[in-house]
Amino acid sequence: MDAIDRHILSILQEDASLSIAEIAARVGLSQTPCWKRIQRLEASGVLQGRVALLSPEKLGLGLSVYVSVVAGEHSDVWLERFTRAVAAMPQVVEFYRMAGDVDYVLRVVVPDMAAFDEFYKRLIAIAPLRNVVSRFAMERIKATTALPLEAATVAPRMRRVAEAAAE
Secondary structure (H helix, E strand, C coil): CCCCHHHHHHHHHHCCCCCCCHHHHHHCCCCHHHHHHHHHHHCCCCCCCCCCCCCCCCCCCCCCEEEEEECCCCHHHCCCCCHHHHHHCCCEEEEEECCCCCCCEEEEEEECCCHHHHHHHHHHCCCCCEEEEEEEECCCCCCCCCCCCHHCCCCHHHHHHHHHHHH
């Protein structure tokens, strides 16, 4: 991945609705090489998809809750049951297995406290949990899906793909 690939990714992170012609013009390429680079980034898995970003507040989903969970046990059966059920809950927009003093962190988006209470009751009924702590966001100061590409390191496999494409 070179500087042009990073520039393309930066543009797409800002506005994925731009045409190939617009992206190509911004990075100084013609359309075909630009399109080939985008296809290569998609094929390699660097570019996973293109989505529309929505305003939770304008959709009536203004309450964000960060839920920390300590597992009730650590068996494969428990893990499968818990992760499958939580991943299927539409209110859970991010779900991470953690290292440290908690086992999982969820970002939950709901309309209000009553909706969160319903979610919470379903969550604790899934499987035995040792501890659940909920933290309510009072104000969103920064929220972005854009990754800091200037800090990205190129994985060896991606470097080989880029070098092969350049030949």
